Amino acid sequence: MTIRVRFAPSPTGYLHIGSARTALFNYLFARHTGGSFLIRVEDTDLERSTEESTRSILEGLKWLGFEPDEEIVFQSDSADKHREAALRLLAEGKAYRDFTPKEDRTGKDIKQEIADKAREKGAEKDMRDNPYRDLPKEESDNRAEAGEPFAVRLKVAKDGKTSFEDAVYGLQERDYSEIEDLVLLRSDGHPLYNLAVVCDDIAMGITDVIRGQDHLTNTHKQILIYESLGEEKPNFAHLPLILAPGGKKLSKRHHGEIVALTTYRDRGFLAAAFRNYLALLGWSPKTEDELLGLDELIKVFSLEGINRSNAAFNFDANNPKRWTDDKALWMNAEYIRTLPVDELIPLVREELRGEQLWREEYDGEEREWFESTIELIRERFYTLKDFSEQGRAFFSEDFDFDKKAIEKNLGKHPDLREWLPALADKLEAIEDFTHDGIFPAVKEFCAEKGTKVGVVLNGARVLLTGQAVGPSMVAAIEQLGKEKTVMRLRSQVAWNE
C-alpha cells in the first residue's frame, strides 16, 4: 500500500513552529517512502477559523517548500458527510442523542475551568452517567421529532480498552472508563473535530497519521470512532513537543512572534536552514552530520529517529543577538556562508529590494561586482537581514554608524581624525586600486605615522562601513572602489556623531 500522509492545521492563527515541524516530518516521511503528502485545512470551527489564517499558513508551508501532492482539502466542505456518519452510528445504536442543554462556555479560561472541574470530581467520575445514554429509542425519536435540540454522543462500551501501537511512543492503552461518551455532533448539527478527522482520514486514504503529542489521548477517542464505523485504523506516530526555555510551554501569549514561522522568514532565515534546524529538534539521523539539505533529510529520515522527550527552544528575549535559538542562528549563518552564490543571490536580491537598496544593474553590468561583494561580506553574516543592515554601506551612501564602533575604533584614537583624510589622499594617488596596490600603501602610511595597521584599518572600517566588524578590510576597500573610499575617509560625519 502506498503511503499517504497529511498535515492538518487549523486556521485559527499563524503557523506555529511546532506545526511547521509536524509538516516537515510528514513531508519527509512521504518523500522518503515514495508516498503522498497532503494538506487538509481543519476549519470546522467556524467561529475561530479565518481566511487570513489559512492564507498565512499556506504561505508558510510554501516558503518551507512543502507543496501538497493533491488539491488542498478543506474539512468544512465535507461537513455533510461527517454528519451522515454520525447519524448512521445513531441509527445503528452506536451513538445516542443527548438532550442536555448546551453549557455556556464563553468564559475566558476554558481550559482552566475544565481542569478545575475534573479535579473536583477526581477518579470518582463515571463517564457513563449520562441520563440519556439509555433512553428508549422511541422516546428519543419522539423528543427529536418534537424539535427538542440534542447533541449526538458516541456510546462507549462500559468495559474494555482501546489500544494502538504508536511508532514513537510504543504500545498505548486506555481503559474505556477513562473515555467519555464524546460528542460527535453538536446540537446545531455541526460535526466535531474527532469525528471530522476520522472521516476525512478515511476518505483521503491516510495510512499514517503523524502529529503532535498533544493528540495522543485524542487518538483513543478516534480509534473508538474507527471501530464504530467498521473502518481500519491508520498507523500513528506522535511527535514530542517544542517547549520554551526552562521547559515551559511555548505560547504566543508569553513568547510572542518567536513562535510564528513567518518571523523567521521575515527576519532573514533561509528556508533550507530553518528546515534543517527544525528537523534536528526531536529527531536525529543518528550520525554526526548536522548540516543536511532537503534531499539528504529525505534520504535519511525515519520515524525511528524521533525522540520521545520534548525539546526546549533556547533563546533570550532580552538579548537581540539571541532573539532565537543559538543553534538555529548558527545554522543559518552556515547556510549563508556555504550556499552556492547563484542560489544565495536571489535571496539577497529580495532582501535588498525590500529595503530599497536593489539596483537593476546588479543583475546586469554590475553583476560581477555584486557577486564578489556578496561573496566577500557573507562571511560573517547570520541572516539575510545583515545584507541590508551591516552590509548597507556596500549598496548605499545612506548608512548609519554603529555607536560602539565609533567609540571603540575612533574614540580611542583621536589622531585618526587627521590620519584618515590623509590616508584618503594617499589612496587617491594609487594607480592599481587592488589588494596588492592598497595594502602596501596602508602599511607605508602606518609606518610613517608610527602606528599599528590594525588601528588605521579599524578606524577606516568605521568610516567606510559604519561597522566594527566585517570582512578583510583591504578587500573591502578594494570592493568599495577608490571614489567611495576616498570620499568616506574624508567625511567628518562619523566624527560629529
Add this chain to the structure above:
RNA sequence: GACCCGUUCGUCUAGUGGUUAGGACACCGCCCUUUCACGGCGGCAACACGGGUUCGAGUCCCGUACGGGUCGCCA
C-alpha cells in the same frame, strides 16, 4: 485531581548491560591575521534522586521528585 508521556553537558542530541559517556551550538583560552561575530587547535561541562536485578547499569525493574500532555456541544 485522574489518565498518559518524559528526564544524558546551559541547549539540541549519540548511546539499547562492560565507553576515558561521543558530537553540535553557546561559553572560555590559544593560534592565524592588517582589525572583527571567519578559520584552526584546545578547554569547561551531563547520565534527576533512591532502591533493586546483575560479576557489572546511563542502558533492565520498582518507587520518588520534577517537567510536559490530555480531560469541551475547541481544534
